[in-house]
Amino acid sequence: MTLFFTESDNVTSYGYAIDKVYEVGQSKFQSYKVFETLKFGKMLVLDDVVMLTEKDEFVYHEMLAHIPALLSKSLDNVLVIGGGDGGTVRELLKHPNCGQITLCEIDAKVIELSKKYFPQVAIGFENPKVNELVADGIEFVKNSADKTYDLVIVDSSDPIGPGVGLFTEAFYADCKRLIKSGGCLAAQTESPWFEGSVIQKIYQNISKNFSYTKPYLGTVPTYPMGSWTWTVASEENLSLPSDLKKKISSLGVLNYLNADIAKACFALPEFYKKKLV
Amino acid sequence: MTLFFTESDNVTSYGYAIDKVYEVGQSKFQSYKVFETLKFGKMLVLDDVVMLTEKDEFVYHEMLAHIPALLSKSLDNVLVIGGGDGGTVRELLKHPNCGQITLCEIDAKVIELSKKYFPQVAIGFENPKVNELVADGIEFVKNSADKTYDLVIVDSSDPIGPGVGLFTEAFYADCKRLIKSGGCLAAQTESPWFEGSVIQKIYQNISKNFSYTKPYLGTVPTYPMGSWTWTVASEENLSLPSDLKKKISSLGVLNYLNADIAKACFALPEFYKKKLV
Numbered sequence: 383m384t385l386f387f388t389e390s391d392n393v394t395s396y397g398y399a400i401d402k403v404y405e406v407g408q409s410k411f412q413s414y415k416v417f418e419t420l421k422f423g424k425m426l427v428l429d430d431v432v433m434l435t436e437k438d439e440f441v442y443h444e445m446l447a448h449i450p451a452l453l454s455k456s457l458d459n460v461l462v463i464g465g466g467d468g469g470t471v472r473e474l475l476k477h478p479n480c481g482q483i484t485l486c487e488i489d490a491k492v493i494e495l496s497k498k499y500f501p502q503v504a505i506g507f508e509n510p511k512v513n514e515l516v517a518d519g520i521e522f523v524k525n526s527a528d529k530t531y532d533l534v535i536v537d538s539s540d541p542i543g544p545g546v547g548l549f550t551e552a553f554y555a556d557c558k559r560l561i562k563s564g565g566c567l568a569a570q571t572e573s574p575w576f577e578g579s580v581i582q583k584i585y586q587n588i589s590k591n592f593s594y595t596k597p598y599l600g601t602v603p604t605y606p607m608g609s610w611t612w613t614v615a616s617e618e619n620l621s622l623p624s625d626l627k628k629k630i631s632s633l634g635v636l637n638y639l640n641a642d643i644a645k646a647c648f649a650l651p652e653f654y655k656k657k658l659v
Numbered sequence: 660m661t662l663f664f665t666e667s668d669n670v671t672s673y674g675y676a677i678d679k680v681y682e683v684g685q686s687k688f689q690s691y692k693v694f695e696t697l698k699f700g701k702m703l704v705l706d707d708v709v710m711l712t713e714k715d716e717f718v719y720h721e722m723l724a725h726i727p728a729l730l731s732k733s734l735d736n737v738l739v740i741g742g743g744d745g746g747t748v749r750e751l752l753k754h755p756n757c758g759q760i761t762l763c764e765i766d767a768k769v770i771e772l773s774k775k776y777f778p779q780v781a782i783g784f785e786n787p788k789v790n791e792l793v794a795d796g797i798e799f800v801k802n803s804a805d806k807t808y809d810l811v812i813v814d815s816s817d818p819i820g821p822g823v824g825l826f827t828e829a830f831y832a833d834c835k836r837l838i839k840s841g842g843c844l845a846a847q848t849e850s851p852w853f854e855g856s857v858i859q860k861i862y863q864n865i866s867k868n869f870s871y872t873k874p875y876l877g878t879v880p881t882y883p884m885g886s887w888t889w890t891v892a893s894e895e896n897l898s899l900p901s902d903l904k905k906k907i908s909s910l911g912v913l914n915y916l917n918a919d920i921a922k923a924c925f926a927l928p929e930f931y932k933k934k935l936v
Contacts, residue, residue: 384669386672388672388674390674392661392676393675393676393696393697393698394673394674394675394676394698395663395665395672395673395674395675396671396672396673396674397665397667397671397672397673397674398670398671398672399669399670399671419670420670421670421671438852440930441928574878575715575878575880599878600928601851601852601876601878601884601885601886601928602885603852603884603885603886605885607878607880607885608878608879608880608882608884608885608886609878609880609885609886636929637928637929637930638928638929638930639928639929640926640928640929640932642925642926642927643926643927643928643929645923645926646922646923646924646925646926647923647926648919648923649917649919649920649922649923649924650919650920651718651877651878651914651915651916651917651920652913652914652915652916652917652920653717653914653915655917
């Protein structure tokens with residue numbers, strides 16, 4: 383007998399054969415499950431939605447961290463909202479010019495589970511540059527001083543449950559206020575295949591606040607429909623560095639990103655562009 | 660009660676809620692099912708693998724047809740092996756310079772089902788430029804004269820069942836023999852996330868025959884793991900036309916491809932590049 387964990391929205395379902403159930407429970411904010419899957423190694427599930435797996439988390443984290451880090455003029459002070467698994471922090475720390483990182487995760491349980499079951503993802507937490515806070519990201523940005531960070535990354539779950547406030551116009555406005563000149567915001571912005579109204583609303587909430595809003599794409603097999611978008615937003619029209627190849631090779635071994643992908647990811651298919659306007 | 664059709668390889672499963680079962684049966688070559696799904700409209704399933712759906716077939720067909728058609732120096736005479744649904748032919752016919760198309764599909768039932776349930780996909784069959792043959796593609800290319808076609812497109816199912824012979828070195832060698840100078844081969848080459856040995860073998864079988872072998876990527880939500888590759892192969896190092904934007908706009912309304920995507924699709928993620936070598 384093979385057990386499957388299935389993520390479903392009632393019209394589609396994505397199932398993963400599992401070998402072992404490590405832990406199932408309920409935190410103050412959401413339900414959690416940790417499985418050993420046959421295909422993707424260990425898997426973390428929050429509110430019955432796949433958050434990460436050992437085998438493909440590299441795509442999401444490399445794309446969310448490196449694209450804005452390559453665009454930002456400096457990385458002296460970085461803020462990550464959410465991202466309690468530590469994967470985004472791990473990638474940011476690969477940048478030789480990365481200074482302090484503040485990570486603000488609402489759910490201590492996510493950090494705890496990641497440290498216990500995904501040590502290669504949570505590895506960045508051991509670095510003294512990282513200041514790990516358990517707090518509500520919405521409140522944190524509200525109460526933070528203007529022009530504090532070179533880069534703000536919103537590494538949230540979906541716009542339902544605890545993540546919902548991390549997609550609003552007001553939240554992005556607060557993020558913008560914190561960003562220094564020459565810096566940027568980056569956020570995960572869901573599947574390009576999701577309903578147009580959801581995609582458009584997120585894009586509008588970001589673009590109302592920033593002069594330049596640029597979505598970009600990648601392939602994440604364990605997220606619904608297999609591809610994903612992130613968005614970088616800034617006041618200046620930031621460009622990838624002219625020594626892009628050299629910069630990327632200074633990051634060490636990457637499993638998804640390279641100089642070609644860093645440029646190509648901003649090419650948007652027609653069906654997705656139509657959803658944004 | 661909601662019924663689901665589920666495609667599964669025993670370690671992952673992809674389920675689609677269905678509203679209606681139109682037809683279920685067995686042809687001489689494979690089982691077939693036609694459903695109405697709640698998410699993707701009508702769906703054609705062959706040997707329990709999703710072949711196409713109304714809502715996302717445009718990605719696969721635009722990418723398989725237009726990229727090589729834009730690269731080929733002329734399109735006077737085109738051969739499509741497989742592709743019995745007609746989607747690739749429909750896209751090829753959008754090129755003002757497209758001449759004769761020969762489509763060689765092994766299974767008459769696929770053509771019949773497409774005409775019956777997917778008239779907007781099968782629409783190209785009505786065009787007098789299209790010569791529709793029901794025959795084994797392997798035998799057809801073996802018996803075809805040298806340098807007959809400007810473009811040969813292999814629009815096959817997976818390398819199991821009736822499609823297996825359409826991924827061999829010998830088959831690609833026959834395809835090459837048929838291609839005129841300045842022309843190319845294009846083939847669907849499976850998910851970049853499939854097992855490395857499968858991906859590498861297909862790539863090697865093509866590249867042993869051609870001087871230039873260039874895989875390219877796109878996102879197809881109803882194919883396993885949500886992204887897909889196609890490969891274009893040629894003796895000359897073909898380039899996209901310098902008036903790419905103009906050429907693409909002459910094709911009419913496309914839902915996936917644009918000039919940015921035509922260039923960006925050749926950027927390969929690191930994990931996939933590693934599988935090819």
